[in-house]
Amino acid sequence: MRCPKCSGSMRTYDRNGVHIEQCENCRGIFLDYGELETLSRVESQWAQQQYTSPPSQHGGPAWGAPHHGQRGHHQQRSWVGMLFSS
Amino acid sequence: MTVLKDTRVTVVRAGDVVVKAHPEDTDEAALTARLRAAAELPGVLLPPLAVRAQRVAGRLVTLWPAGEPVDPSDPYAAPWEAAAVLLARLHDVPTGGLALPPAGGPARPARAVALLDGLDGAYAAPAGVIREAFHSLPPGATVTGPGAGRLTHGDWHLGQIVRYDGEWLLIDVDDLGAGTPAWDLARPAAWFATGFLSPDLWERFLAAYLGAGGSAVPHGDPWRELDVPARALTVQLAATAVAAAGAEGRPLDDVEQALVSSCGRIIRTAPQRGRVRPV
Numbered sequence: 001m002r003c004p005k006c007s008g009s010m011r012t013y014d015r016n017g018v019h020i021e022q023c024e025n026c027r028g029i030f031l032d033y034g035e036l037e038t039l040s041r042v043e044s045q046w047a048q049q050q051y052t053s054p055p056s057q058h059g060g061p062a063w064g065a066p067h068h069g070q071r072g073h074h075q076q077r078s079w080v081g082m083l084f085s086s
Numbered sequence: 087m088t089v090l091k092d093t094r095v096t097v098v099r100a101g102d103v104v105v106k107a108h109p110e111d112t113d114e115a116a117l118t119a120r121l122r123a124a125a126e127l128p129g130v131l132l133p134p135l136a137v138r139a140q141r142v143a144g145r146l147v148t149l150w151p152a153g154e155p156v157d158p159s160d161p162y163a164a165p166w167e168a169a170a171v172l173l174a175r176l177h178d179v180p181t182g183g184l185a186l187p188p189a190g191g192p193a194r195p196a197r198a199v200a201l202l203d204g205l206d207g208a209y210a211a212p213a214g215v216i217r218e219a220f221h222s223l224p225p226g227a228t229v230t231g232p233g234a235g236r237l238t239h240g241d242w243h244l245g246q247i248v249r250y251d252g253e254w255l256l257i258d259v260d261d262l263g264a265g266t267p268a269w270d271l272a273r274p275a276a277w278f279a280t281g282f283l284s285p286d287l288w289e290r291f292l293a294a295y296l297g298a299g300g301s302a303v304p305h306g307d308p309w310r311e312l313d314v315p316a317r318a319l320t321v322q323l324a325a326t327a328v329a330a331a332g333a334e335g336r337p338l339d340d341v342e343q344a345l346v347s348s349c350g351r352i353i354r355t356a357p358q359r360g361r362v363r364p365v
Contacts, residue, residue, distance in 0.1 A: 063351035
């Protein structure tokens with residue numbers, strides 16, 4: 001197969017069930033019908049695996065403590081001072 | 087006469103008047119601009135009794151009406167919503183006509199980390215974690231500047247509101263200025279992220295802020311704006327707490343250890359580009 005852009009020769013790769021033709025000259029990529037959709041689907045599955053459920057309605061940071069608000073009452077007493085000072 | 091505070095600043099109450107002696111290195115022009123801003127924002131900031139500071143024994147001194155502070159015995163009963171609404175209103179004020187200096191918030195983490203320098207070797211491990219977390223912050227995150235150019239309190243916590251004449255108002259103009267308003271939400275965000283502040287209190291505070299039109303963070307993804315200042319505030323809180331334990335020569339308590347653990351997670355989740363490794 002010839003590249004539709006520069007007429008270089010194209011080489012076929014198989015990545016996770018997706019056929020990709022790449023031009024050896026200009027590095028352009030040709031996808032068969034439905035292959036772009038397959039890539040999008042694989043990408044969204046990957047994104048879902050990375051996503052962990054947020055600890056609250058407005059989420060939390062990546063570095064947040066694993067158990068928000070689960071501290072004992074004795075601990076709560078000792079951090080209250082921090083609420084009121086610089 | 088009652089001494090309310092005696093640290094870098096001294097605050098004394100005499101009858102209906104509160105007298106505040108500011109730190110010795112206070113810039114008089116900056117303080118005057120901040121006093122004027124407080125006088126011009128009724129309903130948001132407690133108005134000073136005089137818009138010029140006086141000099142007493144070399145210290146700048148300001149006079150304020152005495153207000154009623156938040157009851158520290160029950161965090162759940164604290165006026166979280168009222169505080170959030172005050173911050174939302176403050177952040178809505180254009181800084182153009184006020185000729186204010188930059189807000190003081192971003193300068194505080196470095197000052198707190200510097201407190202670790204004189205500590206006993208017994209605190210070397212937590213101090214090292216805190217310093218590395220500080221250096222993992224994005225470049226420029228803790229540089230003083232006008233930031234987003236919005237009116238910002240600069241040092242907000244629950245001790246910074248009082249009830250006066252029936253309404254809650256913000257106090258302490260020492261760090262007031264043009265800045266990035268997410269810094270004013272960063273301390274409660276840091277408390278929440280470290281696990282001290284329960285998700286329901288955090289949600290009450292954030293929902294009230296957003297409901298009042300608060301502009302510091304986007305509705306759908308507040309942590310987009312909160313992440314960096316909350317990391318910085320966590321470093322600041324950890325440094326302040328460990329320095330206090332060091333000054334008293336005692337082991338770290340649960341709260342201090344939790345703050346140091348947060349700093350460890352801050353290092354592990356830092357963007358690689360902003361990370362500076364000790365050589």
